[in-house]
Amino acid sequence: MRITLHIQHHIVYYDVPQLSLARDDVGTNYLCLLVSEIDWQCKYVAVQTSAQRLAALLIDEVDLRSFFKEPELHTWFEFEDMSEEIQARVSEFDMIPDEYLPDSGFKFEGWVAEDRSMLEHVTRLNNAVVQLSISDRSKDHGIDARALGDILKNYQSVLENSLRKIVNTHNKDKSTEVLVPNNYTIRAFAATPGSLNIHMYSTSDQNIFGESIMELGLKKFDEIISDSNNNETLTVALRTVKGHAVSSLKRILDTVLREDLTLIHRWCTPKDFVISTKVIDNPLASNIMKLLQETSDLGIEQRTFIGHFEKIDVINKTWRIFDINEKKKFRGIASADQLSGLTAKTKNYVVECDEVLTEHTVSEKEDVTYVLQSVKEIGKS
């Protein structure tokens, strides 16, 4: 029997990977250990592991020797080539040879110092944990407080609006149930030096789609800050969260460029205990910003209402509509030309608008303004 493994990351590296985390095609975790190396010819043994046992290993609750000596499934796999697609075969031995085992007492403390603290938090909080490391050129473990505020506020906004887009696109019927504050907000609970590391956690539900709601937003954030050489791929990713999420991302990138910051985005969930890491530095921010400037519609949030106008004010250029899907009233602005000829109360329309957020300078509360773009009477060709 053979399995295909894909390396996720190397935990211990010494000239060659010594201990690495891999996954098979269905997402099961494997730990791969270099068991012999002669003239650079390497041999690895891999064992399947649950996320819980892997976390226990990395926080030194399980010893590496017993992890390999007594794997959960009593099956070992072997391979020689650590290529992109590793072909591992089931080992013929009934028990792993002693010379393939590490000595007792290998401690991960120190090896996975940052990872360890994150894994501990994930285990303790049983939810997604995020670490945002922010540094500028001063190298004093600090940054301008206004920049910090901007980054955190807009980061939260990207997550929230990405989730709204994802849920409304793929599971609109569940949006009322899913799009509740505990699913899209993150809470900061610690800050540590290094860069300035802000530690946050999610309170989101974990039983929808088989993963936590917040994980969808975190994955999307990584996707839209990918260091892709292919701008077309990045544009496609950005288009999936077109509107407020992209506007907020733009504000983050603006701050990164203005303050010459480097952001490191790391997160982990109890689903697999694998830590994802993405970096936004000046060159990446410039590249994405350039792309956003060339595709300015990406920052525009569009909204469609279906229903009848309750009020049409051509003189003040305002309108109010009752949306039959949401059973709510919405107000907006338009040009006099756009409003003239429309009928209030007795006819239904499809109204396409741009949704514009305006922030009050003092209170920082946001107002939504709907700017009418097009209107079509239902049933009229």
Next chain:
Amino acid sequence: MQNTQDDWAAVLPEGCPPNQAVPANGTFYRLIRSETPTNSDFLSQREGAPAKKFSNVSECIARSVSIWSNSQKCLDVRKLPGMKHRILVQIDLTPVDGKLMQYGDIDHYSWWRTKNFKVEAVVIFS
């Protein structure tokens, strides 16, 4: 000091060492095979195995040598089956010996050697 391609002990790809790499300076540790340090104990993965590639290891890292700023980490690594029986050595580096970049573990450094590095200066650590 700006290094040229001729300064390096091995051919490095463009953009390697990366911008984050800093001039080597200080005391570092490494596990070697030989009882008396030789140049073969300081070969990078690419020098040792020109055709071998490892997933998730960049070409630049493949052309570096692993060293640690902490001797205890080397002793930890010696517990791993692929590294048992290796000998711990101490290396005192100065900027002429090459460039370093922290990679992976906080005490692990990737070292791009210059031709200036002299293996005779390496001492067995007791």
